[in-house]
Amino acid sequence: MAGAAMHKNLYFLVLLPLFGCAAEDLGGDPNGSDAGVIEADAGVEVPVPDWVDPEVPEGLIPATEGTSTAPEEGDFNWSEIGPLIVGGYLPRRDLNWDEHPRYGTARILDWSDSEECVCFDVACATCSGADCSAQTCTYDLNDHHTLTKYHIELQATEYEAHTLNFEVNISADPPINYTDIQDVLNRLERIPVEYWYGLRIISEFGRGMQFLHASYFRGGAAAYGSMNYIDTQTAEIPTLLHELGHTFEQYTRIGNSPILEPQSNILNPIWRNAIRADNNRTSRYGNSNEWEDMAEFARIHAQCLVEGTLDNLESRSPERFRVWERILLNGTTIKP
Numbered sequence: 045m046a047g048a049a050m051h052k053n054l055y056f057l058v059l060l061p062l063f064g065c066a067a068e069d070l071g072g073d074p075n076g077s078d079a080g081v082i083e084a085d086a087g088v089e090v091p092v093p094d095w096v097d098p099e100v101p102e103g104l105i106p107a108t109e110g111t112s113t114a115p116e117e118g119d120f121n122w123s124e125i126g127p128l129i130v131g132g133y134l135p136r137r138d139l140n141w142d143e144h145p146r147y148g149t150a151r152i153l154d155w156s157d158s159e160e161c162v163c164f165d166v167a168c169a170t171c172s173g174a175d176c177s178a179q180t181c182t183y184d185l186n187d188h189h190t191l192t193k194y195h196i197e198l199q200a201t202e203y204e205a206h207t208l209n210f211e212v213n214i215s216a217d218p219p220i221n222y223t224d225i226q227d228v229l230n231r232l233e234r235i236p237v238e239y240w241y242g243l244r245i246i247s248e249f250g251r252g253m254q255f256l257h258a259s260y261f262r263g264g265a266a267a268y269g270s271m272n273y274i275d276t277q278t279a280e281i282p283t284l285l286h287e288l289g290h291t292f293e294q295y296t297r298i299g300n301s302p303i304l305e306p307q308s309n310i311l312n313p314i315w316r317n318a319i320r321a322d323n324n325r326t327s328r329y330g331n332s333n334e335w336e337d338m339a340e341f342a343r344i345h346a347q348c349l350v351e352g353t354l355d356n357l358e359s360r361s362p363e364r365f366r367v368w369e370r371i372l373l374n375g376t377t378i379k380p
């Protein structure tokens with residue numbers, strides 16, 4: 045049942061709602077849509093997917109109709125929100141990472157602009173420094189954590205002209221055993237293309253994704269996410285998608301002058317009012333505060349994208365859905 049053709053259909057179906065492209069555009073005559081086309085080697089015209097270089101609307105993300113844009117005092121009051129937990133229903137099934145379609149091909153690049161030593165292959169037989177090996181070509185994150193750095197390119201399966209590069213770091217000292225660079229590449233290929241821009245953001249503004257030893261983490265966190273890094277002690281895709289949620293949120297909130305105007309009220313009150321309008325909860329962890337609610341929504345949104353249930357998510361949480369898709373769209377301004 046899950047043949048290649050099946051996956052391809054699924055992929056088209058689930059992509060369509062994301063940036064509001066009408067279903068008939070791609071379903072009927074691909075060349076008749078507004079999307080541009082390129083001439084592939086075989087002379088076949090390939091429609092440009094909406095996630096390649098979409099148009100981002102001018103100005104800030106609009107507030108929920110009838111709500112204020114002024115930040116509120118105090119913590120978010122969950123007691124006024126209905127008890128339904130959307131994450132209890134969606135995604136319908138927790139897919140293992142290797143059940144995701146492969147959205148792209150990841151490879152280790154043999155060049156880098158980094159000032160640190162960067163490995164050019166899995167074993168680090170070649171690197172940007174003089175002394176190449178996964179143990180010697182490293183950089184010190186701090187006094188206790190030394191990492192091996194790789195420069196990675198992801199190339200989209202559906203549209204091969206779309207590539208994006210970013211940095212991945214694997215703890216060398218202390219060593220880790222929950223993942224390695226090859227395992228990381230296999231997993232990153234299963235992240236939906238719409239979320240790849242977050243990998244670019246954390247590399248442009250910081251040091252990229254860092255797979256660290258557990259001793260780096262305090263207070264039980266599995267990972268930390270921001271627009272400057274994703275620091276993690278797990279390679280589980282749901283956790284990485286959650287952290288990418290924080291990355292995209294910060295990118296909208298802090299902005300990227302002059303490309304993207306900052307929107308300081310995106311969490312408070314824009315997301316708070318979206319929660320109130322939807323009148324439900326995203327997940328138990330999302331109940332912590334509005335930014336964890338948003339990061340959990342990002343995870344669930346990506347998982348629904350993978351399994352083809354975005355419509356269901358939109359009907360349950362329409363205001364969060366509207367704001368989140370625009371935050372994702374803002375992320376595309378980072379460009380590959």
Ligand SMILES: [Zn+2]
Nearest residue numbers: 286290336339
């Ligand atoms: Zn979080």
